[in-house]
Amino acid sequence: MRRALETPKELAFEAAKAALDDAGLTINDIDSVVAVTAPDAFDGVHMNTEYFADGAGAKGKPYMRSYVGGGSGVFGVINGWYHVASGHFDTCLVVAEEKMSSALPHPQGAFNAIYDQFLERPLGVNLLWIFALEMNRYMHTHQVPMETFARVAQKNKRNGMDHPSSQSGISGDFTIQQIMDSEVMAWPVQRLMVSPISDGAGAMVLASEEFVRKRGLSPVWIEGVGWNLDTSYWTDRDLYYPRYVEKAARMAYDMAGVTDPRRDIHVVEPYDPFAYKELHHLEGLQLADKGQAPRLVEEGFWDRDTEVGIPSTPSGGLMGVGNPIAAAGMMKVTEIFWQLQGRAGKRQVKREVRRGLAQAWGDLMQVGTVVILGK
């Protein structure tokens, strides 16, 4: 939602309760809780996850927060996975929440605090700069035309029209020309190639194989997890390629036994706060060679109805549904869950899917978090 009436606690409850109901479980079945948000400064509540923990079902339970900025939504699922995989808990409820409409005059006031306070903030920074600088480096290196990025935005905004949480005014059937003509914010970043400010929450129940068998549930399985952090000296890195996403993906592929991602991954939800980011991340995920993700856009390889390609962001993603940061990462994992269960409705991809991947990204353009789900 653009602006939710619900408090962070209430948003968390709605999501957590929906996840429990969907799994046919009650709070008494939950052994542990993981809660995630991006910086507390957005919601304006210090120790935000502790504040909303009762709405996440954590009262009287082992509870843990995990946090890697924008990568937190997927990182929470990774954290929940090792709660269960360690053998310590049968179940873990993972809840992600973000209420960005609270931050005035604009959440950028908080975002900007990620820049170095001595060397960067005195220059009058804003968050868009860092994305614009990275996008320019990427499009320069591979000579990508702006139309290609507009096509990614068009795809995600169309896909988002079918999502039950789509924020009004964000999804829609935009022409390439409309997107290309949208306001230049920080060139090369334009208004319709950026995700909005949003409020929301998402949740997922993780359970051990034994619990699933005993209760006769129909799950999808977490086959691989990976995460990686690059240096925060971002001006020393070549921004055209996210090495940290590659490392996170390789870690997850190794665990899942995926030797050929382009054959073995059938649907993907890369983090897409900006149109270029989707392509950037698809390359980091090894689903396209460096510089080839844009060319595949033109072939429809990433489209929801592709029969030979890998559908990318069938949910609509951050650009087509909204970007309540940590909750948006969780939304990507839940989309893969629904796609594998064949329950995505109008968003269901055409090709057969047995394994999918969700990825998020964050901190100072330096963290990649990856989860692979399989049937």
Next chain:
Amino acid sequence: MEPFAGTSLTDQALTQGEVLATQWRVKADYAWDTGVAVGRFMAGLKEGKILGVQCSECNRTLIPPRAFCELCFRPINRWVELRDTGVINTFSVSFVNWDATRREIPEVPAVIEIDAASPGMGILHLLGEVGDNLDSVLAKVSIGKKVQAVWKPSEEREGSITDIRYFKLID
């Protein structure tokens, strides 16, 4: 799928008092010590010099300066004076202020690879004298072009990254 739970509010609902809201401003100001490496770098700027550091293990010449090499994980003790010229690694033309208000005359932030540092080592700064609208900036500026620092006069320098007003194109 049915739409999920949640109550979306309009701007009007909030500003016209249809729904209740409270406001809060955090009373928090910060005073950061620059630390050892950045402190010395700032002192160099005051003298009109761009300083870097060198790791004795991997021999990389690094900027921004730091007290340790994050690759070799060793302390760094060697300082070197770099040039005040460099190459545009990437740039943007920004029409947005930090509070999301629009600006008429764009700012041109850039990552500048500083000459005499190891390849790819850069800092964030602004480009100047490059035009005051998108077309004029894009006509002049491109990745790979050479730039040089434009310093404030020495009596105005205070040991800050803004002692360099901006970088301008050379050649």
Next chain:
Amino acid sequence: MLDKISKSTELKPWRGNIPIYHRYTLGVAGERFFKALRDHKQILASACPNCRQRFIPPKIYCEACFEETRDWSTVEGPGYIKTFTVLHRSLEEEPLERPVVVALIAWSGVRGGLLHRLGEVDPSGVKTGLEVEPQWAEVRTGSMDDIQFFRPPLNS
């Protein structure tokens, strides 16, 4: 690199802040609670349909059963002081002209309570268990200040 700085004048702290403020919606439960204060001078509690526990401040869920609450109702009779503190200094640590008593006020059979100021009471006479009632503000806007303070019942 780790040189010792001997002259404090060489130290230059870099100042800054995070230039944001926040607007919080009171939420689904908060709307109902605060509008009842404002419009009806009523203090509402919500109840869990499963365990029947009542909550104040009211919430839309029971955190124990994780069920949506229904059955909203006003709390009956005076509240009582569950715990309290007497403040002698302001937030900025300036001495206060008159001590301020802050108390957690609860109602029997209802979980939770309201944090508020006490008024019309001698700080030295405040005890845990003391019964208190709201002193309603003339102008009410839908906030905790719609109750000016709590005080012992006038007829006691």
